[in-house]
Amino acid sequence: MIQENLALSLRIFFLIILQIVVFNNLNFFGIANPCFYMLYIILHRFNYKQINFMLTSFFIGLILDILTQTAGSFTLSTLIISFIRPVIINFSFGIHSDQISILSMNIRFKNKLTFILIIVFIHQFIMSFVEYFNFQMFYTILKYTLINTIFTSIILIGSLSFFNKK
Amino acid sequence: MQRIINTLIRFKNFLVFILLFFLSVSFSYNRSFYHRIKIDKIGVIFSGLLYTPYHSLSSYLNLIPINKKLIDENKNLKSIILNNLNSSQESSNDLFKITSANVIKNSYIKSRNFIILDKGENDGIKRDMSVISLDGIIGIINETSKNYSNVISILNIDMKINVKLKKSNAFGSLEWKKYDPTIMELSDISTVNNVKIGDTIVTGGMSFYFPQNIFIGVVKNYKKIDDTGFYSIQVKLNSNMTNLTHAYIIENINQQELNKLNNSYK
Numbered sequence: 001m002i003q004e005n006l007a008l009s010l011r012i013f014f015l016i017i018l019q020i021v022v023f024n025n026l027n028f029f030g031i032a033n034p035c036f037y038m039l040y041i042i043l044h045r046f047n048y049k050q051i052n053f054m055l056t057s058f059f060i061g062l063i064l065d066i067l068t069q070t071a072g073s074f075t076l077s078t079l080i081i082s083f084i085r086p087v088i089i090n091f092s093f094g095i096h097s098d099q100i101s102i103l104s105m106n107i108r109f110k111n112k113l114t115f116i117l118i119i120v121f122i123h124q125f126i127m128s129f130v131e132y133f134n135f136q137m138f139y140t141i142l143k144y145t146l147i148n149t150i151f152t153s154i155i156l157i158g159s160l161s162f163f164n165k166k
Numbered sequence: 167m168q169r170i171i172n173t174l175i176r177f178k179n180f181l182v183f184i185l186l187f188f189l190s191v192s193f194s195y196n197r198s199f200y201h202r203i204k205i206d207k208i209g210v211i212f213s214g215l216l217y218t219p220y221h222s223l224s225s226y227l228n229l230i231p232i233n234k235k236l237i238d239e240n241k242n243l244k245s246i247i248l249n250n251l252n253s254s255q256e257s258s259n260d261l262f263k264i265t266s267a268n269v270i271k272n273s274y275i276k277s278r279n280f281i282i283l284d285k286g287e288n289d290g291i292k293r294d295m296s297v298i299s300l301d302g303i304i305g306i307i308n309e310t311s312k313n314y315s316n317v318i319s320i321l322n323i324d325m326k327i328n329v330k331l332k333k334s335n336a337f338g339s340l341e342w343k344k345y346d347p348t349i350m351e352l353s354d355i356s357t358v359n360n361v362k363i364g365d366t367i368v369t370g371g372m373s374f375y376f377p378q379n380i381f382i383g384v385v386k387n388y389k390k391i392d393d394t395g396f397y398s399i400q401v402k403l404n405s406n407m408t409n410l411t412h413a414y415i416i417e418n419i420n421q422q423e424l425n426k427l428n429n430s431y432k
Binding site: 050051054055058061062065071072073075076079080083130133134 | 178179182183189191193194201
């Protein structure tokens with residue numbers, strides 16, 4: 001149990017460090033910064049206690065907000081996405097949703113892609129929305145959301161295939 | 167009891183989510199000035215919507231006394247017009263534009279009281295305009311939405327108003343010390359001046375908010391503070407802040423110009 005928690009903390013630590021040092025400074029097209037730390041939300045075990053998962057996601061968001069001087073956009077988006085993740089799992093995997101993790105699943109690539117795209121899109125939308133917090137800038141928010149969704153999904157799928165090969 | 171606990175356990179995920187959600191929102195609120203303004207604005211819109219039905223009912227029931235007040239006011243205004251026509255001096259009131267509004271929500275029991283009016287940006291109301299009633303002053307506009315505005319009441323412990331004694335023109339600042347919505351405290355009046363119970367207090371006009379010489383109240387009690395050379399004066403307000411229904415919002419037409427001048431010397 002202790003070992004498991006330690007491994008989890010280490011993973012979170014490395015994800016946050018990577019996000020801040022590397023991925024927040026990529027600036028594709030001047031605006032797109034992929035959210036690599038979402039690997040945690042996607043890879044995390046499906047049968048883990050929901051409360052613990054929400055708490056850890058909340059703290060990841062809070063730490064990122066504090067370190068990147070943003071006004072709560074990471075916290076709100078990771079919190080909401082961790083709350084609605086079970087619904088998205090049921091939606092994208094159907095009868096296979098009782099499995100432990102996305103890695104151990106022997107399932108068509110289409111389902112995995114749906115899962116990742118939905119999670120990343122909702123997450124990015126909430127994040128851009130909190131950042132701008134203005135309905136009059138809806139098209140700007142949508143533009144940022146789409147560009148960031150594309151880049152984040154590409155990077156997440158790439159790293160997933162890396163894990164799979166291992 | 168067991169049932170309540172069972173329900174709580176069943177919805178524990180949702181409850182924790184709501185708790186964390188409010189934590190995140192308060193984090194945003196405290197971290198960024200922009201988000202704070204936006205969230206405040208949502209608050210003003212909601213409280214405006216919430217209090218409008220209540221206000222429409224109570225204002226219908228209060229129509230008779232309000233009509234009487236309006237007639238009184240018209241009488242006063244007429245007398246002012248006549249006085250102005252007869253005097254050769256130019257009136258300073260031409261600098262101010264007046265908008266009337268209904269009070270939708272009024273509080274006077276907290277230490278920081280706010281009032282909500284049913285006029286907003288659509289009616290040309292902006293931040294920092296002053297608000298008066300028929301028989302005294304009410305406060306200063308703090309926040310506006312499209313159709314509503316939020317006023318910092320003079321019954322707010324953070325508020326200080328520039329006033330003067332009408333008789334001796336001695337300036338001081340008026341503030342509220344909580345507890346009684348009819349009494350305020352006037353300080354910074356030097357003991358060089360002569361003060362009597364019953365003396366009239368009017369607005370000073372040194373801040374750009376209120377026009378000068380609006381009647382506020384009378385001296386109820388006063389004492390000299392030892393070793394300071396200043397009076398501590400209790401002022402009985404002329405207006406009754408607990409049953410406000412109408413308010414008049416004053417726009418100083420030269421406000422921008424005055425602010426510009428004021429800022430250029432900072």
